[in-house]
Amino acid sequence: MRDEQVQDVIRALQHGLPITEHPYQCVADEVGVTETDILRTIDDCLQQGIFKRFATIVRHRKLGYVANAMVVWDIPDDLVDEIGTLLAKEPSIRLCYRRPRRLPVWPYNLFTMIHGQSRDWVLQELSAIRRKHQLEFPYDVLFSKRCFRQRGALYLPEAK
Amino acid sequence: MDALARALIQATIRDFPRDARPFAYLAQQLSTNEDDVILRFRQLHAEGIVQRIGPVITPNTVGASTLAAVSVPNDQVEAIAQRINQFPEVNHNYEREHEYNLWFVITAASRARIDEILALTQSWVTAPVLDLPMEKSYFIDLGFAP
Numbered sequence: 001m002r003d004e005q006v007q008d009v010i011r012a013l014q015h016g017l018p019i020t021e022h023p024y025q026c027v028a029d030e031v032g033v034t035e036t037d038i039l040r041t042i043d044d045c046l047q048q049g050i051f052k053r054f055a056t057i058v059r060h061r062k063l064g065y066v067a068n069a070m071v072v073w074d075i076p077d078d079l080v081d082e083i084g085t086l087l088a089k090e091p092s093i094r095l096c097y098r099r100p101r102r103l104p105v106w107p108y109n110l111f112t113m114i115h116g117q118s119r120d121w122v123l124q125e126l127s128a129i130r131r132k133h134q135l136e137f138p139y140d141v142l143f144s145k146r147c148f149r150q151r152g153a154l155y156l157p158e159a160k
Numbered sequence: 161m162d163a164l165a166r167a168l169i170q171a172t173i174r175d176f177p178r179d180a181r182p183f184a185y186l187a188q189q190l191s192t193n194e195d196d197v198i199l200r201f202r203q204l205h206a207e208g209i210v211q212r213i214g215p216v217i218t219p220n221t222v223g224a225s226t227l228a229a230v231s232v233p234n235d236q237v238e239a240i241a242q243r244i245n246q247f248p249e250v251n252h253n254y255e256r257e258h259e260y261n262l263w264f265v266i267t268a269a270s271r272a273r274i275d276e277i278l279a280l281t282q283s284w285v286t287a288p289v290l291d292l293p294m295e296k297s298y299f300i301d302l303g304f305a306p
Contacts, residue, residue, distance in 0.1 A: 010222060016212025019201045021181060021194065023213075039178045042215070050222060051215040056172040062209045070256065070263070081296070088299030096298040099227065102290050106260070111227075111292075140258065148241040148253040152212050153225070153267035 005033060009041045014152055059150060065115040067122045067143065072108035074101075074138040080110055086133055087112055092125045108140065119143065161209070164192065165200050169210070176213050219294050225267040226274055227294070229260040231287040237262060240284060247277050260290060 008031045017023045028035045045051040060068070075083050080098055087110070088096040095113035116122040126141065167190055179185040183201065184194040204210040219225050232240045237255055244250055244264055252265040268274050274291075282289045 007222075010215070010217070013214045016205075016214045017176070019183075019198055019205060019213070021183065021198070023182065024178070024180060035180060039180075042178055045215065049218055052218050053174060054178070054215050055174055055176050056169055056213050057211045057216065058169060058173065058209055059211050062207070068254075084296065084298040093299065097294050098296040098298070099292040099294060102288070102292070105288060106229075106290050106292070142256040142258045142263075145255040145257060146237075146241075148238075148255065149245050149250060149264075150211070150253075151251050152214060153217060153251045153265075 005031065005037070006041055006045070009033075009038060010045075013042075016152065057152065060115055061147065061150075064117050067116045067119045069114045069116075069122045069126070070142040070144070071112045071114060071126060072140050072142065073110040073112070073135070074107045075110045076137075077109070083133070083135070084110055087129070090129055092116070092129070107138070161204075164190065164196070165204055165209075168197065168200055169204070172213070219297065223267060223269045224271040224274055225265065225293070226278075227263065227265055227290075227292045228278060228281070229263045229290040229292070230281060230285045231260045232262060232285055234261070243284060244281060249273065249277060260287075 009027070012027045012030045018026045020026060022035075024038045025035045028038045031038070042051070042054055046054060073083075084096055084098055087093050092114050093112045094115055095111070097111045098109060099111055101107055101109050114122050114125055116125065122143075123141070129135070130139075168186060171186060171189065176182065177185045181194065183197040187194045187197045190197070201210065201213070205212075230240065230244075241253055241255065241262055244262070245253055247266070249266050249268040250264050251267055252263075254263050255261055256263050266274050266277055268277070278289055278291055
């Protein structure tokens with residue numbers, strides 16, 4: 001398929017696969033290609049790493065994961081990759097990213113996310129991780145409060 | 161959530177079948193019928209437990225994205241959050257316990273559009289808007305098991 005068609009497929013999928021007997025056929029009809037084209041495009045996007053996965057996306061809060069902490073760290077630049085890789089292996093850490101500092105207001109360059117069913121559990125996990133890896137670097141814990149929006153990304157504008 | 165709903169989420173949270181009739185395929189795996197599987201997925205979607213069935217797009221492969229944050233007075237959090245949510249490109253928006261108390265993810269067709277959204281947001285707030293694009297991903301796994 002042409003790049004443009006791949007984009008059309010992504011656009012047609014960004015609100016989610018329809019929950020109906022022949023969902024891929026529905027997407028195919030919308031894009032104006034065959035069902036085989038749709039299935040192959042999804043597999044290609046997975047193989048090329050454009051899609052991390054093609055799956056059911058759930059809202060973790062609705063499953064009881066209500067204590068959701070973004071734990072941010074100020075790690076020396078020459079150590080951040082090593083520590084990022086180390087923290088990414090911790091089972092309770094769901095996301096681990098490097099992002100830029102914005103001095104003077106934002107000194108943190110490593111972002112990790114810990115989702116738990118209680119605040120105490122998250123804080124205990126965090127202190128266990130700090131002890132285990134002897135992390136003495138400055139950090140901060142930002143628990144989430146209200147959720148104003150959580151939905152799939154709309155990378156591509158809707159077709160007019 | 162009943163046993164079937166749980167089993168359906170578990171079976172598809174990392175990979176949803178690419179089959180002409182995926183719900184029939186799942187029904188066969190779980191010894192039930194297609195109508196029941198479709199009904200259950202529709203219920204889970206209506207209840208908001210299932211956000212969608214679809215791709216998780218790898219950051220920086222299609223369009224552009226960033227994590228942004230603003231610091232606003234506590235009594236303005238909701239009003240500013242609603243203004244930020246007017247941008248269709250904002251797909252996550254959370255209040256957090258910090259001086260920077262509103263955190264949102266922008267995914268857009270281009271970096272130029274992100275800059276536009278950040279500039280507009282900056283015009284509503286005093287403290288500098290934080291623009292924190294991902295530089296490196298060490299791990300992403302939001303495939304929660306129920």
